[in-house]
Amino acid sequence: MKYAFLLYPHQNIRYRQSLLTLARQELSMTLEALGRGCEVRDCEMGGAPFLIFDAPKLTQRDIRMLSQIASCYVMFTMEDGQMVPVESEHPNYIGEDLPALLKYKGKTNEMFTDTMLTMALAASDFMPVHDSQLIVCDPMAGRGTTAMLALRRGYHGVGVEIAKPEVKEACDYMTRYLEYHRIKHKKTESTLTVRGKAGGRETKFVLSDTAEHFKDGDTRTLRLIQGDTRDAAALLRSQSVHLMVTDIPYGVQKGTAGKQDSIGGTLGAAMPAWHDVLKPGGALALSFNTHVTKRASLEALAQAAGFEVVKTPSLEHWVEQAINRDVLLAKKPNT
Numbered sequence: 349m350k351y352a353f354l355l356y357p358h359q360n361i362r363y364r365q366s367l368l369t370l371a372r373q374e375l376s377m378t379l380e381a382l383g384r385g386c387e388v389r390d391c392e393m394g395g396a397p398f399l400i401f402d403a404p405k406l407t408q409r410d411i412r413m414l415s416q417i418a419s420c421y422v423m424f425t426m427e428d429g430q431m432v433p434v435e436s437e438h439p440n441y442i443g444e445d446l447p448a449l450l451k452y453k454g455k456t457n458e459m460f461t462d463t464m465l466t467m468a469l470a471a472s473d474f475m476p477v478h479d480s481q482l483i484v485c486d487p488m489a490g491r492g493t494t495a496m497l498a499l500r501r502g503y504h505g506v507g508v509e510i511a512k513p514e515v516k517e518a519c520d521y522m523t524r525y526l527e528y529h530r531i532k533h534k535k536t537e538s539t540l541t542v543r544g545k546a547g548g549r550e551t552k553f554v555l556s557d558t559a560e561h562f563k564d565g566d567t568r569t570l571r572l573i574q575g576d577t578r579d580a581a582a583l584l585r586s587q588s589v590h591l592m593v594t595d596i597p598y599g600v601q602k603g604t605a606g607k608q609d610s611i612g613g614t615l616g617a618a619m620p621a622w623h624d625v626l627k628p629g630g631a632l633a634l635s636f637n638t639h640v641t642k643r644a645s646l647e648a649l650a651q652a653a654g655f656e657v658v659k660t661p662s663l664e665h666w667v668e669q670a671i672n673r674d675v676l677l678a679k680k681p682n683t
């Protein structure tokens with residue numbers, strides 16, 4: 349059977365080409381993980397971008413997983429020159445607009461982050477795990493885009509971010525969103541201990557898509573933690589997270605001791621902690637600016653921490669003048 353997936357358009361022509369590469373990889377990896385590895389081609393029909401592939405008739409489970417492809421707008425089958433829409437099987441758990449409404453400088457494009465999330469899921473052993481059990485962590489969370497995307501899909505989200513104002517803004521936004529949409533929830537705050545001292549502050553939201561589910565305890569959790577990602581192993585439990593998805597800083601930043609610390613230095617200390625926090629079979633998707641961070645050094649840090657680098661076609665793409673982005677995918681072996 350022939351399938352054609354219509355992609356979301358993007359106003360910026362140069363970025364559109366980048367999105368096509370990412371979308372093709374996102375779809376190929378998902379099909380591969382579903383045991384339906386096949387060649388995915390891109391083409392234009394009626395002036396719109398499509399990804400097309402031939403595969404035996406997709407099952408309902410396949411459709412459900414493919415409905416999560418971030419860059420795909422509508423799925424179609426193509427028969428005798430006719431295009432028939434395929435009903436999406438993965439409705440948003442809570443508001444579609446949750447990860448998109450909060451705008452700020454330095455925000456990662458949420459569709460890109462969602463694409464990384466699909467790639468991490470496809471690279472992990474957790475594709476068959478039910479949404480209600482999947483835990484996604486962004487260890488350098490900014491204002492929580494990744495954790496909110498996870499929640500939108502019906503997973504649990506955790507974000508660790510060092511900057512207090514960023515965490516506060518994410519928490520305030522989440523509170524406003526839940527109250528405005530009258531989403532049943534409980535919010536709690538606590539202090540987390542690192543090496544016997546207060547080392548982090550956690551705001552936890554427990555919520556449900558419906559009041560009935562909330563009453564039955566069928567809930568999802570969003571944890572926003574203000575703390576240092578190098579302490580991730582102390583802030584989060586060992587082997588507690590299925591996927592890690594993050595966008596590392598684009599430039600040089602401050603270390604905790606008050607002196608300038610390179611991103612490499614931070615990551616060198618953080619990678620072993622991230623490895624500890626991930627479950628065996630879990631995957632890490634990390635995007636970086638190639639003008640600042642070299643792929644070879646990142647791969648070396650990941651491997652030194654015990655990760656296996658997942659081989660993909662080049663995912664390097666232009667974002668803006670100062671940013672050329674690439675994605676590293678790595679897996680914690682399940683041994």
Ligand SMILES: C[S@@+](CC[C@H](N)C(=O)[O-])C[C@H]1O[C@@H](n2cnc3c(N)ncnc32)[C@H](O)[C@@H]1O
Binds near residue numbers: 509514601
């Ligand atoms: C590129 S931004 C992430 C943006 C995020 N994806 C978003 O859309 O909001 C990288 C983040 O890493 C944070 N960061 C840097 N060093 C950190 C550390 N040691 N621990 C935790 N977060 C850190 C920065 O404060 C920054 O917010």
